[in-house]
Amino acid sequence: MKEHKGLSRRQVLGMAIAAGGFTMSGAVSSVFAQTLKRTPGEILGPFYPVLRSVEKTADLTVLPGKPGRAAGQVIYVMGRVVNVQGEPLRGARVELWQANTHGRYAHPSDTNPAPLDPNFEGFAAQNTDAEGRYRFKTIKPGAYPAAADWMRPPHLHFEVTGKINRLITQMYFPGEPLNDKDILLQQLRNNRERAIAKVLAPTSDVEPDSRIVVWDIVLDKG
Numbered sequence: 001m002k003e004h005k006g007l008s009r010r011q012v013l014g015m016a017i018a019a020g021g022f023t024m025s026g027a028v029s030s031v032f033a034q035t036l037k038r039t040p041g042e043i044l045g046p047f048y049p050v051l052r053s054v055e056k057t058a059d060l061t062v063l064p065g066k067p068g069r070a071a072g073q074v075i076y077v078m079g080r081v082v083n084v085q086g087e088p089l090r091g092a093r094v095e096l097w098q099a100n101t102h103g104r105y106a107h108p109s110d111t112n113p114a115p116l117d118p119n120f121e122g123f124a125a126q127n128t129d130a131e132g133r134y135r136f137k138t139i140k141p142g143a144y145p146a147a148a149d150w151m152r153p154p155h156l157h158f159e160v161t162g163k164i165n166r167l168i169t170q171m172y173f174p175g176e177p178l179n180d181k182d183i184l185l186q187q188l189r190n191n192r193e194r195a196i197a198k199v200l201a202p203t204s205d206v207e208p209d210s211r212i213v214v215w216d217i218v219l220d221k222g
């Protein structure tokens with residue numbers, strides 16, 4: 001074990017726990033690993049947004065000029081964008097798009113009869129901060145039918161653009177029964193666990209019935 005600026009492993013772990021949220025993430029464990037594995041890529045899918053009116057905000061649960069809040073379970077999705085060396089990637093663009101709580105995309109190509117939510121468009125983008133962090137407030141998406149015999153489990157679509165690499169992928173929720181039957185998630189095989197986030201209880205500064213969803217994203221170089 002290499003020393004890290006005079007800190008013991010126990011001290012570094014303690015700091016990670018004190019920092020909260022990222023304790024179980026790849027970015028923290030990367031302190032002790034030579035390299036991380038890249039987050040697996042996935043298809044763009046048919047519902048990449050055509051409307052981007054809410055691009056400027058990281059809060060997808062409210063729309064400008066509308067008094068209501070999006071229906072469904074509020075989640076705070078956060079994590080770090082790092083490279084395989086575990087170095088945080090500052091200024092990476094993180095785009096998120098998703099279905100609403102009913103499993104419907106606000107997209108003209110979505111033929112799912114599930115209802116639209118007038119308070120939810122399901123798209124946002126932001127750049128990572130100096131530590132490579134991103135954070136969105138949104139709604140846990142519902143499952144939706146992708147074919148007659150295929151229900152997609154709840155998932156978030158991401159596109160992450162660094163200075164060198166660009167990744168299009170999807171993030172999944174742990175413990176979803178549909179995960180085991182999803183064609184796209186199962187295709188990831190040994191990389192499957194890296195596409196599934198950790199869900200934590202809410203911290204004291206957010207809604208008591210919300211959830212914290214932690215997911216780090218690993219690009220190859222940056």
Ligand SMILES: [Fe+2]
Pocket residue numbers: 045047099152155157
């Ligand atoms: Fe999707």
